[in-house]
Amino acid sequence: MNLRVPGPVPLTDEIIEASSEQMINHRGPEFADLINRMTENFKTVMSTQNRSYLITASGTGAMEAAVVNTMSPGDKSLMVTIGSFGNRFGDIAEAFGGEVTRMEYEWGEPADPDDIRRALRDEPNYKAVMITHNESSTGITNRIEEISKVVHEESDALLLLDAVSSAAGIPLAVDAWDIDTMSTASQKAWGAPPGIGMITMSERAWKARESAKMARYYFDADLYERYLQRGQPPFTPAVSALYGLDKSMQLLLDEGMENVFGRHHERAEQARQGMKKLGLELFPDESVASNTVTAVKVPDDVDGVELVSRVRKEHGVVLGGGQQKLQGKIFRIGHLGWVSKEDIDGVIKAVDAVLKDMRG
Ligand SMILES: *Cc1c(COP(=O)(O)O)cnc(C)c1O
Secondary structure, three states: OEEEOOOOOOOOHHHHHHHOOOOOOOOOHHHHHHHHHHHHHHHHHHOOOOEEEEEEOOHHHHHHHHHHOOOOOOOEEEEEEOOHHHHHHHHHHHHOOOEEEEEEOOOOOOOOHHHHHHHHHHOOOOOEEEEEOEEOOOOEEOOHHHHHHHHHHHOOOEEEEEOOOOOOOOOOOOOOOOOOEEEEEOOOOOOOOOOEEEEEEOHHHHHHHHHOOOOOOOOOHHHHHHHHOOOOOOOOOOHHHHHHHHHHHHHHHHHOHHHHHHHHHHHHHHHHHHHHHOOOOEOOOHHHEOOOEEEEEOOOOOOHHHHHHHHHHHHOEEEEEOOHHHOOOEEEEEOOOOOOHHHHHHHHHHHHHHHHHHOO
8 A cells, every 4th residue: 555645654664663672661761761862852853952742642632732731721822724733723722711713714825924913913912823834634834934933023922833744844943933832743754653742842831831720631741841850751651653753763863854854845846746747736836835745636527535535446545535625625645754756656647547537
């Protein structure tokens, strides 16, 4: 199978092997070496000195950790959404009693920093701005460096970033861009098995935590900080997933992050140009198209659900379909993690063959 959904991504043989190693005591010295090395490597990849934690959870858990550690029930926050994942941050904040203002863009559009500036001027009391770096449902990368500047210029709000499908695949410098919390997950561009959520917290975010009253237990950052001082996690971690992620972090750093980002850009270009050559239109404007997920419009004369299903059954290529209101209207090609030229060639050939056949 050529698994081309935006996570979980296929594992390289080295990472499969690493993930199948024997268990160790998570309260012992070997584990302390592992978690200390991984935390340092994670910070290096994210270009940050901020407090950073590896949490056994999916990406949504790492997003929940960002929300519950920085806000109190009744706190106002601004959720900026350009697709289905963008809404999730707001849903989490509301579930814990937050008062969320939703700035929703048409799916297919990126967020506009000027709109965010205006919203912050209209309401000076937002505790946080929550936004997605790379919206996997629409294949768009938001201009976060610029948006972060606006947020910090115009307000005291924290910037909570969903970088689940961008971190380790698309440039993102947590400290230089002044990101207060950044959440990501092992099964995306990190190229590791699912199971590990990761979060960074700025000093500002850490201070906010002291007065934040949202209910939290499993995701209480204070626990992760105190245990990390002893080289431990507060609860039993997904040891196998950590092994895989440890290996992938070492491979990424050996390759060099500039090269890793370059490789993602190349595969994305290959996918975009390949689709255009088939006469298909990209869903977003190319200037904001993501380097980890390519979203492609399904032509009007073709049933998009059937297209995705036949590409899988007849060619073993597993694409992402359109989510929610985009179901049948777009399909998505995941090219995050370790992806070869051949993998993308396989996608192009499969889509070409099925389209020709469907159109008779
Ligand atoms: C995959 C994804 C998530 C959700 O991650 P889970 O690991 O499934 O919880 C959130 N945001 C974005 C942008 C994603 O791509």
